[in-house]
Amino acid sequence: MARAELQSTAALKGTMAAHFESLRQAVGERHAPIAWCTSVGPVEILRALGFCVFFPENHGAMLGAARKANDTMPRAHALGYSPDICSYLTSDIGAYLSRETPLAAFGFETVPRADVLVFNTNQCRDVRDWFEFYGREWHVPVLGVRSPRALEHVTDGDVDAVAWQIEAMVEPLEGIAGRRLDASALEATVRLSRECSDLWKACLESATHRPAPITFFDAAIHMGPAVVLRGAPEAPAYYKTLLAELRARVKAGVGAVEGEQFRLYWEGMPIWGKLRMFSTLLADLSTAVVVSTYCNSWIFDALDAADPIRSMARASLELFIVGSEEPKERYIREHVERFGVDGILFHDCRTCPNNSNARYGMPRRLSSALGVPALVLDGDVNDLRCFSEEQSKTSVEGFIEQLADFRPAAGGTGRR
């Protein structure tokens, strides 16, 4: 079965290219200070202070998608960074040491040198270690939020703890930026972030329709502006275009996967170097991955321009990855039911334990509670040495066969 390509892809490419061009100009002309920020870090503060912001996780994903990661990681391993830690980190540091970057397509010789690096450990400790490498390398400050994790629910105390840390980094950031943080600029940035979040959420929610107009594999690419342009006007502008196309598809009954029969949930990180392989394999099996924790992680419902810093703190804490098993299961359960999911794929990502949820019994608990089969795929976000294509294909094919057996309309017996 064929996959229907999104027309908005041209606008996406233009938006991303303009972002990188702006960053390249900042590097070349030094017209603005440059900050590195973790993907769900306090970017609104940085933008409000006039920083050009670079997101190295996006760079890691680009290395994975371009299948360059396995060439660059060994340089980081040789420096003492274990093959078992985050392969975004090792592929990015390895690329820096090799002076290689997929950003060469946008005129970069290497990653942009930061004036400051700002992390939030709400996702993992690795981001801090990653930024500290560059802090030592360039002799620049590394600031960050040490976040509570594995929360049953977010308390006011948790929000206070994070908000206080965000407030504490304002003064040193003002020193680097050479300007004071303007309250109205911060409010405007948070408002733009929230608008981006709302539009991105609407795009993803369009997949509740049958057939789904967008799949996880499309969304993993089209989330680019939500990652690198959160808090900037270009992101909502792009998602208005994408949302219009998705709504038109819904109205016309056009699915991302022709002849959609099965609908899956993808739990965990993408396998960037095999995105196309999985997309094609599943489309050939008339299967659409209609929802994912990963793409939903750039939805920040708590952001509120009227209370910028506390709402930023709360938004960072309400992310799926910050929760304990119980709220995570509740979250997946709610999405499985609302998106009409037939099966769940768990990616057990070798080098990303914090974003792998198959290790403490969750697949069996959910499968049993929901009556929805689950399959665990071993792999990695970037390190393809941890992935067996043949074994994974066999497992996925068997899994879809199993779903077909359960469904009389697809030729099965209907027995579960």
Added chain:
Amino acid sequence: MSSEQRFSVGVDVGTECVKAIVVNAGGDVVGRAVVATRGYFQACVHEVLAAALDDAQVAESDLAGVCATGFAASCVTQATMTATETTCHAIGAFRHHPKAMTVINIGGRDPRVIHVDDHGQRTESLTVRRCAVGIGTFLMFTARHLDVHPTRLQELAAGADRPAPISSFCSVFSGSEILERLREGASREEVALGCIHSIAERILEMGGFTAPLVVTGGVPEYFPGVLRALEAQSGMTVSVVPQPLFAGALGAALKVMHGAASA
């Protein structure tokens, strides 16, 4: 040609062996063959198919269909359909044990646990974690370290009263463990038994077993000690299908036969 005169073939292209089974319209096995898997898959398939048809005394023109399965099923150019190993082993096992069961397929590449209901329907399947320990290829590798032909590994292990512990998740590390145990004074027999036990341990770690346990694949064919280790460690009765090496090919042949019958 009437359906009674027609035959169906299942071809299972595994990582260690290529197997073919010929069944008649009633599903009875009338021919079979196996050859070692070599790099040029299509030549292996051609060879095994010719041998199985010769064994059955059936001409290719008498075939209703060919179903391919296994890791290189796509190399079976004669195939009229393909099916996953999970499906084929479930069907092959159910042919011999027509009841709800847990099928444990232990082949050259990856052990697989398949839950089958009392209608022969798969309800769940699990594969082993990413490491290679727990598979037939590991035992082939073990045999080399112990300087014995793989088909004699089982015989060697039978001479041990207790297994030498081989517990690594990684087959390369297990290779080092084998040498360490030998250096520490364990006998070759104890190490052979330890490796066979380690297969059972890795499989049982996959969990979720419901009695009865029925084993298919090349490992129970050549290393039946794994069954005894599974029984001892699980406390459950473990049975094996007749000629377990051919279970996947049999399932493939039955699948294409049923397709032909309903066509």
